[in-house]
Amino acid sequence: MANYALASFADSLKPPHRLAHLQSRNILCSKAQQLVLLANRSSQTLFVNPQLEMSPSAAVAMSPAIIETTNHLASSPNLGAPIVLPQSHKQRVSNPGRAFVRNALLSHLAAMDVDAGVSDSENGFFVADVGEVYRQHLRWKRNLPRVEPFYAVKCNPDPQVVRLLASLGTGFDCASKAEIQQVLSLGVPENKIIYANPCKAASHIKFAANNGVRMMTFDNADELHKIKRLYPGASLLLRILTDDSKSLCQLGLKFGAPLDTTLPLLKLAKELELDIVGVSFHVGSGSWDPSAFVDAVERARCVFDEAASVGYDLKLLDVGGGFGHDNFETIAAVLGPAIDQHFPSTIRVIAEPGRYYVANAFTLAVNIIARRTVANQEGEAGLADKSYMYYVSDGVYGSFNCILFDHQHPVPRVLAHDGRFLYNEARGDSSVRCSVWGPTCDSLDCISEESFLPYALDVGDWLYFEEMGAYTGCAASRFNGFPISRVQYVNSEKGAEEMMKALSA
Numbered sequence: 001m002a003n004y005a006l007a008s009f010a011d012s013l014k015p016p017h018r019l020a021h022l023q024s025r026n027i028l029c030s031k032a033q034q035l036v037l038l039a040n041r042s043s044q045t046l047f048v049n050p051q052l053e054m055s056p057s058a059a060v061a062m063s064p065a066i067i068e069t070t071n072h073l074a075s076s077p078n079l080g081a082p083i084v085l086p087q088s089h090k091q092r093v094s095n096p097g098r099a100f101v102r103n104a105l106l107s108h109l110a111a112m113d114v115d116a117g118v119s120d121s122e123n124g125f126f127v128a129d130v131g132e133v134y135r136q137h138l139r140w141k142r143n144l145p146r147v148e149p150f151y152a153v154k155c156n157p158d159p160q161v162v163r164l165l166a167s168l169g170t171g172f173d174c175a176s177k178a179e180i181q182q183v184l185s186l187g188v189p190e191n192k193i194i195y196a197n198p199c200k201a202a203s204h205i206k207f208a209a210n211n212g213v214r215m216m217t218f219d220n221a222d223e224l225h226k227i228k229r230l231y232p233g234a235s236l237l238l239r240i241l242t243d244d245s246k247s248l249c250q251l252g253l254k255f256g257a258p259l260d261t262t263l264p265l266l267k268l269a270k271e272l273e274l275d276i277v278g279v280s281f282h283v284g285s286g287s288w289d290p291s292a293f294v295d296a297v298e299r300a301r302c303v304f305d306e307a308a309s310v311g312y313d314l315k316l317l318d319v320g321g322g323f324g325h326d327n328f329e330t331i332a333a334v335l336g337p338a339i340d341q342h343f344p345s346t347i348r349v350i351a352e353p354g355r356y357y358v359a360n361a362f363t364l365a366v367n368i369i370a371r372r373t374v375a376n377q378e379g380e381a382g383l384a385d386k387s388y389m390y391y392v393s394d395g396v397y398g399s400f401n402c403i404l405f406d407h408q409h410p411v412p413r414v415l416a417h418d419g420r421f422l423y424n425e426a427r428g429d430s431s432v433r434c435s436v437w438g439p440t441c442d443s444l445d446c447i448s449e450e451s452f453l454p455y456a457l458d459v460g461d462w463l464y465f466e467e468m469g470a471y472t473g474c475a476a477s478r479f480n481g482f483p484i485s486r487v488q489y490v491n492s493e494k495g496a497e498e499m500m501k502a503l504s505a
């Protein structure tokens, strides 16, 4: 295993040749806009090439190198949209987090000896860079200064993530008693918590009442009666239905008051002498159409006006979640102005981002615990003569539940092969076809039906998956007796480290 350490040292001295390669071709891809931009070096103009428009997954399939190089540009706090390579930088662009993640992966692998059959050594594990969460927070502040983020705990309740965000002073969107408890236990003040589940269990409402967590959402009459009975002093937000058709996870099937019900609900609340303070919405998780936010803000404005007609003076707008780490600037660029256009500065505006904060902060490494070799049909162009089925140490019943529940398509990359540590390296000619399967006995447990990797991997090798921070470990089960992948932390931001120290002191 010492080989890994040597390889890593040598690797760290290599120039970021991929980036140089991209530059030499003047190609820059912004995943955020799902477009390939052709930069004309001499005139500094950016041309959009519509022929190359593609979905993020298609783009990843085409060239992981291109996507990856710009991903870290997108998440760098110094660069907003549009993403443009600085003329002078040449080789100097680097993701501040990547080196930290690399070291953590390397030292974990170096300490493991899978071949010896030592217990746990082949378990999957996450590397979480809390510095990335910190950078996302700065990015939020820069792009949506008027909107206070209330982190949606359900997306990833990782204790270090929640602790960091608490120390940064974000609020929290909690959906249950346990989430409220977790956040309160860190000393977060009650008024920084919104209980944003429109349909709540009675005992959870009681818990909120007993702990002074006043802000909560509702979207129907039954809930109003329940709240009247259990917590008449609550500060209520009416969650309205919005168009979520352009999002990965549509929430409108389950939640949100249709606009023809909002006036009757407001009247009922008035009769019950309940305190309505604002309006909330959620355009759907993983939203790819920024205009959904604008439309929702306009609907919220209508409901504010309806409320005024009933005698309420609403003061709070909650624009929910749905922000991606790869389309944030695009959304912010239309959402910010829409809020300003429809709501005077006396209205407080909050949001409930989940995915945005954590998606990019977690990398998952899995071990190849078993392999099956499959002969390819003769004459399949460009392919080696064999394909492989890899069985790995985490799967769809574990961290990869995001494939089922969150409509994700995680992309496998080679982390270690043949004693070599290949993080961020193994690219080039990817001609070995494989499928990747989880460890359980269910055939549904498939991570990738078809991928192409540059090597034929062996049992004991490692794969890794990036962007595994949102809706992954938190919904993992122990089905079939397989353990849940643990988290190892790194912190690529000095500022984040200091915040966390201050909090624990």
Ligand SMILES: *Cc1c(COP(=O)(O)O)cnc(C)c1O
Pocket (backbone or CB within 6 Å): 152, 154, 155, 173, 196, 197, 282, 284, 285, 286, 320, 321, 322, 323, 352, 353, 354, 355, 356
């Ligand atoms: C899930 C959820 C969120 C977080 O959504 P993201 O798409 O992860 O930002 C926010 N608010 C509510 C009410 C939710 O249910």
